[in-house]
Amino acid sequence: MNHIGTNSIETMRLILRRFRPEDTFDMYSNWASDIETLRYLPWGPHSDVNVTHRRILSWVANYEQANVYNWAIYLKTQKQVIGSISVEMSNDKEESCEVGYCIGKSFWGREIVVEALRAIMHYLFYEVGYKKIFARYDVLNTASGRVMQKVGMHYDRTMKDVGRRRDGSLYDVVIYVKYKDDLEEEPF
Numbered sequence: 001m002n003h004i005g006t007n008s009i010e011t012m013r014l015i016l017r018r019f020r021p022e023d024t025f026d027m028y029s030n031w032a033s034d035i036e037t038l039r040y041l042p043w044g045p046h047s048d049v050n051v052t053h054r055r056i057l058s059w060v061a062n063y064e065q066a067n068v069y070n071w072a073i074y075l076k077t078q079k080q081v082i083g084s085i086s087v088e089m090s091n092d093k094e095e096s097c098e099v100g101y102c103i104g105k106s107f108w109g110r111e112i113v114v115e116a117l118r119a120i121m122h123y124l125f126y127e128v129g130y131k132k133i134f135a136r137y138d139v140l141n142t143a144s145g146r147v148m149q150k151v152g153m154h155y156d157r158t159m160k161d162v163g164r165r166r167d168g169s170l171y172d173v174v175i176y177v178k179y180k181d182d183l184e185e186e187p188f
Contacts, residue, residue, distance in 0.1 A: 001092045002129045003066040009119045016071040016085065016116055019059045023072055026081040028052040030104035037105045040138040042163065067092075069124070073103060073116050082107045085116050087124070096132035097124060101147075108143070114150045121151060125180045134177040138165075148176035 008017040019027075028049045031037045038044040046052045062068045069087035074080070083103030090097040099120060101113050124130045135153065137144035153176035161170045 001067075001095065002127065004127060005066045006063055006069050006071055007123075007127075009071070009123055011115050011119050013076055013112065014116055014119070015074040015076060016119060017074060018063055019056050019070065019072045019081075019084075021053065021056055021060065023081045024049060024053040024056055027056065027072075027084075030080065030082050030106070031084075031102055034105055037102065040141040040144070040165075041102060069097075069120075069128075071116075071120065073101075073112065075107070075112065082112070083116075085113070085120055094132065095130055096134065097130050099124075099133060099135050101135075101144075111150070113147045117147060117151045121178065131180045132177060134175055136173040136175045139172045139174055145174055145176070151178070152182065153178040154182075 006018050008015060010016075028046060032044055032046040032052045032055075033049075035045050046055070059070055062070070067090060071085050072081045073083040073085055075082045083101065085099065085101040088098045088100040099117065101117060103113055121133055124133055133153075134156065135144075135148050136159075137148070139158070156175040156177040158172055158174050160172050162173050163171055165171050
């Protein structure tokens with residue numbers, strides 16, 4: 001593994017970069033305070049902008065570690081951060097990692113996450129050296145599953161009763177995977 005940390009990546013519409021303290025308001029207003037955006041995620045919504053600010057400061061401090069991969073999704077046309085994409089878990093022995101992502105509801109349906117995930121997967125496979133990337137989603141969040149399919153990930157398995165939603169109901173997750181050997185060079 002060649003852990004090189006969170007370096008900036010530019011695509012047609014996006015700049016994927018490290019979070020900065022000045023991203024606090026964008027994060028709070030675009031996704032961290034919105035219950036609908038966070039419906040299928042185990043955290044949030046943030047009660048106030050100070051919670052968001054403390055979260056970003058902790059991420060900034062973690063960038064000192066070469067094995068931390070956590071990007072702000074900056075939409076060039078809007079000139080603001082609209083979401084995040086990161087490595088949630090990493091296993092160097094198996095050369096695998098899990099990615100997660102979230103963008104604000106007002107940006108859904110534009111294939112922004114597809115564009116970001118393609119670029120991140122390319123980076124993680126070819127710059128860092130992972131051989132396997134997987135992602136998971138709550139079975140009710142089918143839109144997230146479509147993102148995974150659009151970047152060429154394949155269904156791996158469904159895990160039953162892995163946690164509780166905020167309403168107390170148990171949920172299952174669907175896991176998708178992509179191997180470096182399967183990767184087709186796609187422009188991003």
